[in-house]
Every structure is written in C-alpha cells, then in structure tokens.
Amino acid sequence: MTVSGPLEARFGDIQVPAEVQRGEFTEIPVVDLANMASESLADRKQVAAEIYKVATTVGFFYIKNHGLPQELFDDAEDWSRRFFELPHEIKMKSFCGGRNNEFIGYLPQAEDLPVSAASHLHVAAASKVEAYALGYENDADERKKAGDPPPSDPFHLHGPNAWPSHEELPGFQEWQLYYYGELLKFSHRLTKLIALALNLDDSAFDHLFNSPGSICRLMHYLPRKVSAGEHASIKPHTDIDFFTILLQGKVPGLQVRNRKGDWIAAPLIPNALVVNIGDTLHYLTNGIFKSTPHRAINLTGEQRRSIPFFMNVDHTATIGPMPEFVTKQRPAIREPFVYGEWLRNLMAGSN
Numbered sequence: 001m002t003v004s005g006p007l008e009a010r011f012g013d014i015q016v017p018a019e020v021q022r023g024e025f026t027e028i029p030v031v032d033l034a035n036m037a038s039e040s041l042a043d044r045k046q047v048a049a050e051i052y053k054v055a056t057t058v059g060f061f062y063i064k065n066h067g068l069p070q071e072l073f074d075d076a077e078d079w080s081r082r083f084f085e086l087p088h089e090i091k092m093k094s095f096c097g098g099r100n101n102e103f104i105g106y107l108p109q110a111e112d113l114p115v116s117a118a119s120h121l122h123v124a125a126a127s128k129v130e131a132y133a134l135g136y137e138n139d140a141d142e143r144k145k146a147g148d149p150p151p152s153d154p155f156h157l158h159g160p161n162a163w164p165s166h167e168e169l170p171g172f173q174e175w176q177l178y179y180y181g182e183l184l185k186f187s188h189r190l191t192k193l194i195a196l197a198l199n200l201d202d203s204a205f206d207h208l209f210n211s212p213g214s215i216c217r218l219m220h221y222l223p224r225k226v227s228a229g230e231h232a233s234i235k236p237h238t239d240i241d242f243f244t245i246l247l248q249g250k251v252p253g254l255q256v257r258n259r260k261g262d263w264i265a266a267p268l269i270p271n272a273l274v275v276n277i278g279d280t281l282h283y284l285t286n287g288i289f290k291s292t293p294h295r296a297i298n299l300t301g302e303q304r305r306s307i308p309f310f311m312n313v314d315h316t317a318t319i320g321p322m323p324e325f326v327t328k329q330r331p332a333i334r335e336p337f338v339y340g341e342w343l344r345n346l347m348a349g350s351n
C-alpha cells in the first residue's frame with residue numbers, strides 16, 4: 001500500500017471553495033461514475049479523485065451513471081410497499097427485539113413497540129417510522145458456493161434472518177437476497193474506488209469484507225404533521241458503517257448537516273443514489289474522510305419508502321487509523337477496536 005505525497009498537501013490541492021473545504025457546503029455534490037469500470041486506470045483514478053474531493057469535505061454525494069438498472073430500484077420500492085402493508089401481527093413475527101443481532105428484523109414504529117421491549121429499542125424506534133433489516137447470508141454473496149461454511153461469528157451477530165413466510169409474502173425472501181446481493185457486489189466495487197481515492201492499491205480494503213456485516217434496511221415513513229419544536233422522524237446521527245448507499249425512493253426527506261450547523265436538503269435526483277461515508281471509514285482514514293450527521297423527515301403528506309444499504313466490514317475486522325494516514329501533525333484519532341465487539345457494546349447501550 002502506498003500513498004504518494006503528503007496527505008495534507010493533497011488535501012490542500014483540491015479544487016473546491018474554501019468554505020466547502022471547511023465543511024460549510026450548501027448542496028450535496030454529484031459524482032459521475034460512468035468511468036468506474038473503465039479499463040484505463042487513469043480514467044478510474046479520475047473518478048476516484050472526485051470521490052476524494054467530496055469525501056474529505058462533505059462526506060455525502062450522489063452517484064449517477066452507477067450502472068445499476070432502474071428496474072432493480074422500482075422493484076425494491078414495490079416489495080417494500082408490499083412488506084409494510086402486511087398486518088402488524090405478521091410483521092411482528094420478524095420482530096428484531098430479543099434476537100442475537102437486534103439490528104436485524106422488524107422494528108415497528110415507536111407507538112407500536114411492545115412495552116416489554118428493551119430500552120435501547122425504545123431509543124432506536126421513531127415515531128411514524130417502521131423498518132425491516134436483512135443481514136448477511138452466504139446465499140446473497142456471489143463469491144460463496146453451495147456448501148461453504150457460514151461466516152465465523154464469535155460475536156453472534158450473523159443471522160438468522162427473520163422472514164415473513166412464503167405463504168405470507170411469496171417471493172419476498174428471494175427478492176431480498178437478490179437485492180442484497182446486487183448491492184453488495186456494487187459496494188465491493190465502490191470500496192475499490194475508495195481505495196484508489198486514498199492513493200492505495202485498489203485491493204487495500206478487500207480483507208475487511210469476507211463475510212461483511214452489511215445490512216439492507218427497508219424504511220417506511222408515514223405521513224406526519226410536525227408541530228413547532230418537534231424534530232425529524234429519524235434523529236440526527238452519523239452512520240457507523242464503512243459507507244451507506246441510499247435509495248431515497250419517490251419522496252425526499254434526507255437532510256445533511258454542514259459544519260456551520262445548517263441542514264442541507266438532499267432533493268431527489270432521478271436515477272441517482274446517495275452515498276455517505278460512515279464512522280468506520282472515518283476512523284480508518286484517521287478522520288480524513290468525513291462521516292457527516294444527517295436526519296430524515298417526511299413532511300410531504302405522502303408515505304416515504306427509503307432503502308439504505310449499510311456496507312459494513314467483517315465483524316471480526318480490527319478497525320483503527322491506518323498507518324498511512326497517521327503523521328506527527330495528524331496523530332491517531334482513536335485506538336484500534338474489533339468491529340463486532342464494538343457493535344455488541346453498542347447494542348448493550350454502553351458505547
């Protein structure tokens with residue numbers, strides 16, 4: 001792995017206005033990925049340079065010409081609608097509470113949460129928002145063959161996924177695995193572009209994604225009236241993952257906070273997806289890539305269906321500032337930690 005030239009110099013070189021370099025952006029930039037799969041390394045590096053620019057300043061960007069077919073996303077919205085239209089009792093059969101990995105399964109809106117649910121679920125549940133999340137399975141990973149052993153799981157964070165049965169929603173499981181698999185494949189390619197953006201070998205992150213803890217989440221925001229002083233549907237947060245690829249669907253609602261504290265709306269751009277850098281990549285790059293706070297709010301009077309795909313590293317991966325990004329001027333921002341252990345603590349509410 002090599003980094004050519006001091007990073008501070010690279011950072012200083014980027015052609016963006018000073019206020020954007022300070023994180024005071026007023027819109028979410030768009031990166032054109034048309035050359036992502038070019039045979040020419042120079043072409044790929046040009047796209048990577050764009051990513052470097054936006055990941056070090058805004059931390060959020062749209063991707064267009066990503067090569068994923070619109071049909072994939074139209075189908076996804078349709079399946080999401082069908083899932084959330086199921087009766088409450090059926091959705092509750094996949095309830096995330098009390099499972100090994102409480103990030104997986106169905107999380108009802110706060111109003112419908114069982115009183116007995118653990119307190120951290122009450123914190124996570126939002127008013128007028130329900131969600132359903134799928135975790136990693138070999139079956140969704142094109143690199144795995146039939147008979148391959150399941151991922152090693154020392155932290156008991158992998159599966160099993162919670163599905164509505166074939167009778168309850170025929171075709172849903174198959175679609176979920178397919179969609180997850182397509183997003184996982186694409187995300188792998190994006191990790192390579194990100195490695196290039198950081199002047200690393202494009203395989204530099206491959207070892208972190210053998211059986212990744214990635215999660216595909218269907219989200220359903222019901223229409224709601226927000227009275228004075230009330231806040232967003234999904235509260236301000238940063239994502240804890242490597243990066244997130246978000247399908248906003250047909251209804252906007254995402255807002256991103258700049259470093260002045262202004263909330264910048266992320267409008268819908270046809271056929272574009274939103275990517276944001278998560279805390280894991282922020283730590284790996286020793287803070288060079290920004291994990292930016294955001295929230296979502298649905299004030300349209302319509303139902304909103306978004307689908308974030310959280311690209312996570314392996315639960316067994318050790319995460320910490322890579323030596324390439326640690327200098328005397330930029331000391332390590334945190335100690336290395338094991339990702340799955342950190343998630344476990346998060347679930348226990350102690351991080």
Ligand SMILES: O=C(O)CCC(=O)C(=O)O
Nearest residue numbers: 219239253254296306308
């Ligand atoms: O629904 C959205 O637009 C964003 C959701 C989000 O930020 C999240 O689930 O982490």
Ligand SMILES: [Fe+2]
Nearest residue numbers: 237238239294
């Ligand atoms: Fe998020």
